Amino acid sequence: MFNSLKEKLAQFTKKIAEVADKKSEAEVAAVKPTLVEKTKALFKGEIILDEKDLTPVFDDLETSLLESDVALPVIEEIVKSIKMQLVGKKIKRNENLPTYVQGVLKNAIQQVLISAKPEEILNRIKKRDPARPFVIMFVGINGTGKTVTIAKFAKFLQDHGIKSVMAASDTFRAGAIEQLEKHGKNLGIRVIKHEPGADPAAVAFDAIEHAKARKLDVVLIDTAGRMQTDVNLMEEMKKIHRVTKPDLVIFVGDSLTGHDMIMQSKEFNDATEIDGVILTKMDSDARGGSALSISYVIKKPILFLGIGQKYEDLIAFNQKWMANRLLGEANVAG
Numbered sequence: 311m312f313n314s315l316k317e318k319l320a321q322f323t324k325k326i327a328e329v330a331d332k333k334s335e336a337e338v339a340a341v342k343p344t345l346v347e348k349t350k351a352l353f354k355g356e357i358i359l360d361e362k363d364l365t366p367v368f369d370d371l372e373t374s375l376l377e378s379d380v381a382l383p384v385i386e387e388i389v390k391s392i393k394m395q396l397v398g399k400k401i402k403r404n405e406n407l408p409t410y411v412q413g414v415l416k417n418a419i420q421q422v423l424i425s426a427k428p429e430e431i432l433n434r435i436k437k438r439d440p441a442r443p444f445v446i447m448f449v450g451i452n453g454t455g456k457t458v459t460i461a462k463f464a465k466f467l468q469d470h471g472i473k474s475v476m477a478a479s480d481t482f483r484a485g486a487i488e489q490l491e492k493h494g495k496n497l498g499i500r501v502i503k504h505e506p507g508a509d510p511a512a513v514a515f516d517a518i519e520h521a522k523a524r525k526l527d528v529v530l531i532d533t534a535g536r537m538q539t540d541v542n543l544m545e546e547m548k549k550i551h552r553v554t555k556p557d558l559v560i561f562v563g564d565s566l567t568g569h570d571m572i573m574q575s576k577e578f579n580d581a582t583e584i585d586g587v588i589l590t591k592m593d594s595d596a597r598g599g600s601a602l603s604i605s606y607v608i609k610k611p612i613l614f615l616g617i618g619q620k621y622e623d624l625i626a627f628n629q630k631w632m633a634n635r636l637l638g639e640a641n642v643a644g
């Protein structure tokens with residue numbers, strides 16, 4: 311996972327260490343032999359890296375992040391944060407510099423990420439008005455993994471003793487209703503459906519009524535994949551939102567799509583405000599940039615990650631996990 315970005319961050323750490331080494335050698339060489347005290351201080355003391363020393367390394371880092379699909383404002387924020395932690399700071403010469411730089415990078419990465427604990431969602435479901443089910447609407451462009459993610463989410467709720475019903479509100483794509491029904495059957499969860507081509511908002515409305523009648527906790531609304539540029543389908547999505555007044559709108563994004571996904575999430579967020587994000591296909595060779603960028607750009611948390619096609623392949627997201635993935639296993643010593 312994130313191999314190229316991981317490699318680039320490791321390079322950054324290595325380059326900083328090289329700059330520091332060169333600088334301290336140069337400073338030692340510049341000290342006049344008569345100034346014994348000064349030489350001593352330099353050896354046991356600190357090194358200060360200034361902006362001039364680091365500019366080429368930061369330039370390389372910016373290019374690397376851009377190549378890994380990290381969005382520009384996120385790159386700026388990361389670099390700003392690293393500069394604040396590195397430039398002009400006294401670093402002890404006997405300190406392990408790569409470890410120090412790793413820590414700086416870790417902070418910078420964690421700062422641009424927003425997460426929300428699954429327990430927060432479970433608590434909101436438990437504390438809702440009992441007269442109404444908790445309604446969750448899943449949106450996103452075509453093929454990102456919405457339907458499979460809904461099934462995984464239903465399983466996650468089931469594992470926590472929460473009963474749900476699924477609304478087959480993708481009445482647009484051929485085979486979409488059957489696909490959701492298959493998941494429903496596998497999981498023992500009811501799917502509310504109408505005919506293909508029916509009004510998706512009406513399907514979702516019926517699912518809410520069904521949940522009320524059966525005292526089910528949650529309604530999970532599957533919606534058709536749509537490009538953010540498709541005006542009619544975007545209007546249809548807004549209608550589902552108006553009719554169902556969801557407690558949570560989850561944007562399902564394909565982590566392999568990079569910059570495009572960030573742009574799409576912004577457009578979806580403008581159309582029906584997104585409350586959180588699930589990124590799918592993290593088990594494939596995701597470059598990591600979109601995961602690093604999305605929560606900063608739309609100011610909404612990443613809730614879960616899809617890491618495979620099985621129902622249990624849904625894991626909670628948190629900043630530490632991501633930073634460790636990007637840095638923890640990276641070989642920085644070399």
Ligand SMILES: Nc1nc2c(ncn2[C@@H]2O[C@H](COP(=O)(O)OP(=O)(O)OP(=O)(O)O)[C@@H](O)[C@H]2O)c(=O)[nH]1
Nearest residue numbers: 452453454455456457458535590591616617618619
């Ligand atoms: N490897 C992997 N595949 C995934 C993951 N999530 C979804 N998929 C696969 O992605 C493909 C599309 O998934 P769907 O759930 O049908 O996607 P969708 O967004 O509902 O698609 P539309 O309804 O056509 O817009 C399927 O083959 C899924 O099995 C994941 O986390 N990892």
Ligand SMILES: [Mg+2]
Nearest residue numbers: 456457480486
């Ligand atoms: Mg689908």
